[in-house]
Amino acid sequence: MVDVFRALDDETRRIVLDELSVRDGQTLFEICSMLAIRHGLSLTRQAISQHLGVLESAGLVVTERRGRSKFHYFNPEPLSGITGRWPSRKRTEK
Amino acid sequence: MVDVFRALDDETRRIVLDELSVRDGQTLFEICSMLAIRHGLSLTRQAISQHLGVLESAGLVVTERRGRSKFHYFNPEPLSGITGRWPSRKRTEK
DNA sequence: TTGATATGCAAGCAGTTACTTGCCTATAGT
């Protein structure tokens, strides 16, 4: 089980979340193409697969397997634990 | 300049933010005592000083030096960049 | 079945991180 904070401590993983938040439900190969073409990241498929594993372990990505493809979906719910830990006191609070 | 995500990827640093959000403006030695007594963390002063340096470099802590003491204040503003990057789509959005 | 596609597992390597140890600077009190 990976911590949400650690999962977010990597620009590649953050970009993956960016991409999934734009187009959800992509496969590993689609994500590889996205990162290579649109972000100039020349990583191997395995490297990206490991990143997806970290994101999934942190609950930020949920997957669904159909046939030989695995679809990845962005789950923003764990992000609430971050700002929820240090609730920024509103100035309207007397 | 340290990334906010990296600064948060450490439980000790997160606890420091917890402590400062409860009692702001503590010195290095006060923070050391807090971590040791209330959290059972037996770290050296230098280790905690380095953590404070990371937090300050990320903008999460601002400091003010008076005499031989340095006071540390929690600045939650950089946290807005985290949830701001992946705005959780509200369900009221059609 | 044969071959191509989509993904998984695991070992190894280089760079980074957290922590310690040792020494140094600066301020305050006597």
Place this chain on the structure above:
DNA sequence: ACTATAGGCAAGTAACTGCTTGCATATCAA
């Protein structure tokens, strides 16, 4: 001036992280 207090700098080390390479598994199409 001397001592204690509060903090800073830097090198070294053990553990971890991101990435690659190589091989294996599973699904689909012919």
